[in-house]
Amino acid sequence: MIVLFKIAIVWNNFRFLNLSLELVIIVFFCNYSQFYCPLKQIAIPTSVKEIGEYCFYYCYNLEKVEFAAPSSLVTIKSCAFYYCSSLREISIPPSVTSIGSSCFSCCSNLRRVSLPQSLIGNRSSYDINSSASIYQS
Numbered sequence: 001m002i003v004l005f006k007i008a009i010v011w012n013n014f015r016f017l018n019l020s021l022e023l024v025i026i027v028f029f030c031n032y033s034q035f036y037c038p039l040k041q042i043a044i045p046t047s048v049k050e051i052g053e054y055c056f057y058y059c060y061n062l063e064k065v066e067f068a069a070p071s072s073l074v075t076i077k078s079c080a081f082y083y084c085s086s087l088r089e090i091s092i093p094p095s096v097t098s099i100g101s102s103c104f105s106c107c108s109n110l111r112r113v114s115l116p117q118s119l120i121g122n123r124s125s126y127d128i129n130s131s132a133s134i135y136q137s
Contacts, residue, residue, distance in 0.1 A: 040064070040086075046072055053077040053100065060085045067093045076103055085109055091137050092116060102127040 041064040044051070049072050056062060062084045067073060071093035078100030081087060089112035092099070096116055104110055105127035113128055114137035123134060 042066070043068060044071070044073065046070060048073055050075040051077060051080045053079055054082060055080045056082075056084055058083045062087055065090050067091070069093075071095045074098065076100060078102055079105060082106060089113070092119070094137050099126050101125050104128045 038061050039056075039059055040061050042056075042062065043066045046068045051073070055077070056065075057079060059081075060083060062081075063086045065081075065087070073093050073096050075098045076092070076096060079102050080100065081090070081104050082102065083106040084104075085106065085108050087104075087107050088109050090104075090110070091114035094116045096119065099115075099119055099122070103126045104113070108129065110129055110132045112133050112135065114135045117136050120134055120136060128134065
């Protein structure tokens with residue numbers, strides 16, 4: 001198991017904004033691992049089982065999150081996507097059984113969220129804004 005505490009991307013004075021982690025075997029993203037990261041897009045590989053608390057906290061440029069299929073993701077912890085204000089839509093894989101509180105807090109532009117059927121009723125717990133549409137993934 002490889003544990004990433006922080007991914008530091010320094011390329012062209014931090015202008016490298018797209019990241020695919022498919023060449024790295026990752027079991028989970030640790031708490032605060034992408035804190036204030038300038039990513040615009042990220043692909044979560046099939047090996048990831050958990051996204052930690054505040055993992056993408058204040059990644060205000062993050063527009064797209066893709067989950068490779070078949071996903072092994074089971075848990076998304078509290079505030080994982082807190083203040084990802086550029087995120088417009090996200091499709092949580094059906095393998096996810098738990099999403100922590102305030103996961104999408106301050107995601108002001110979030111308009112479409114796909115959730116597994118078992119998690120759809122907890123919209124307010126995840127702090128999904130009222131203007132977002134919820135769909136079954």
